[in-house]
Amino acid sequence: MSGSATITPLATFRNDSPYPFCPGCGHGVILNRLNEALVQLDLDPHEVVLVSDIGCSGLSDQYFATNAFHGLHGRSVTYACGIKLARPELTVVVIMGDGGTGIGGTHLLNAARRNIGVTVLVFNNFNFGMTGGQHSTTTPLAAVTSTTLAGNLERPLDICGTLAVNGAGFAYRGTSFDKHLSERIAEGIRSPGFAILDIWELCTAYYAPSNQLTGKALFGMLEELGLPVGVVGRNDVEDYGDAFRRAHPVVGKRAVPGLEPLEPGFEASLDKRFELAVAGSAGEKVRSAVRLAARAGILSGLRATQRDDYPITVQSGHSLSELILSPVPFAYSGMRKPDALLVLSEDGLKKAQGYLDAMGAEDRVFAIPGLRPQTRASLTIVDPRQAAVRVTRHNRSLVALAAMLSELDLFQFAALEAAAGLLAPAYRAACLEAILAGRALGAIDQ
């Protein structure tokens, strides 16, 4: 077919295949109403996608001359949402059984809550007809199915009510016998946002004979359950895709994400791999301080890696940051034993004990006063409280690290200033102040 020149209105969206459903089954009736709705809406079949779930109703898409997606059980709504988000101009209709409302309940709820503009038709016959008449989320109390032999003990799910109360744009409950079903389906498709139509019908293979359910009794059941019928929910909503595109205007040119080029221009005195760790507490900017040092190393022509370790609670417990510097490229970012370790808190001390045990006389440990780390490494005390700057938990790590780096002399201190100079304006001045105060801080060898 060479063109999308198909002219609507079509007389039908059905193809030539006859339905395969059992005599008396409501599926074919509902599909005829869907066909009428598509005709009423005067749509191009190229722009309609029928997304079918699993079960007898999952066969439905094969009897239509539209686009079709037949996926996995309960997931039909997720595929429909993906299609609609990617192609907002398409009309996306989901056909699922009541079984799908159980296994795919969370998808229904969340698509309704988000109001993604798809229309979901639930072919609700209160049981799993394809697999042998087992009970589903909508099976009425006391109903007999192949898995509720003593009568169903589970309260049936009010699909429409649940989705409507959570914001679905359109919610309708009715039966396959409804005179105006095709108009209601068309209304659901036309309404912006998410539309749900819970359509009750007979499964003549299992549920109806086991529970003496007839068409007439179906209406009695609705009454008995006290569930409203017709359009039971309407929320004035915007389609999620429209809202998304409105909230995110397209920007002509975007920078390469995260790209902050560093041009080496400073001298480094380091002639071999050097492993440095900072052990402090979460929330004290340990990682940002080490990141600044890493970038200073790169500005000095060194290679750097930074690996962070912190508990899942993020703002409490330890924060350990490992920095490896080397004059030559390297790929192994694991830390064997720090050549230098900065301990900033009791949390950090506990976390770094393994490193302290492994370190030898040639290694250097820096610590703030009062921590008393047990180690064979030579110990130096740095006291940020003595710094010529107001020290808070936001700059303490950086002040102490700057003092340590000025002691260690791995690269020119000017590189650290240059790295701070590359920070966003909001942080730049404070960081520069902190590192200069750190350098001026006297370190006391123990």
Next chain:
Amino acid sequence: MREFTDGSTAIVRGALDAGCDFFAGYPITPASPILMMMMRELPPRGGIAIQGEDEIASIGMCIGAVMGGARAMTATSGPGISLYSENIGLAIMGEVPLVIVDVQRLGPATGGATTVGQGDVQFVRWATGGGYPIIALAPSSVPECYQLTLEAFRLAERFRCPVFLMTDKELNMTATTVDLEDYERARLGAGVGREKEPERSAEEPFEPYRYDPPEAVPPLVPYGDEHIVRFTGSTHDQRAFITKDPETVGRLNRHLRAKIDDNLEEIESVTADLEPGAETLWLSFGSTAGAMREAVGEARAKGRKVSALTVQSLWPVPENSIRAALETVSRIVVAELNHGQYRREIERLVASREWGCTVEGLHRVDGELIAPEQFLERLS
């Protein structure tokens, strides 16, 4: 010029340069940085990024979006791959190009959320029912994260199948120094254009699938264009109507295997560093291969001979390249952060050789990396 960055960032850049315009994912360490970056980067470029209510919805939305014409990617870790499982099967059966990033962490179950592991190697290969092949690529450096993301999109389009990008916590969350020129080199040879479906006459019904010859793969035609497109996860004929006809089903399933396994030479990717006279071959992938390459330098500096093979295309197993490397040595050490999952594949290849060759494993499952000295210990 250099930069200080990580694998997550490189993967996002690769996806954007490959034309990715749809991302759906669910938060999970260590894959969350990709989700957050895609949320920031895609919408202003006209794409869609969405956080699903769970992993199942996330991959489901990606599959739907691809059928709507998008180029989609999702990212998770081992526990998320578990939830992707059924939809991986759907993507295989429905022939959906989709890039799935698996940032591996130490398993099983919740395992070590911020701890490195490489335990999903066999899992992604056999992640779903039926036993059909997928493609999996494993970058071993940050520039390779960028390069193999481009390649993953190309292969996904070319073979219409899920392509896994297997990384790990170390590669994705450890910042490292990168020469910007390395990205330029990585970009060479990367092309991700989608072929256009050939014109057909009006009499010929459109067929979204093709099984003849078995290894052929027609380009994907999305909804909303000139054809009425059908898609199904059930066994189907070439027009995507459900069938149980043994002849058709057999052809379909042979096609799903052959299109990947019989096009191996198009997928194979390894970096071989073979030294004449070396008796030992170290073989690794991902972040472990970084330590291996460092160990090679140290060994040779000491005058020791050793060969090394970094495998970038884990699945299908690059048998031609691996066999060629095996021919040169009498001993192979396979290094990986699991109990020996890829070693099984090497043992399988070695078993088909006519002379003896030993295969050993070098493993860590304690959340630590394999260090270069552990390789050197295995040299004698």
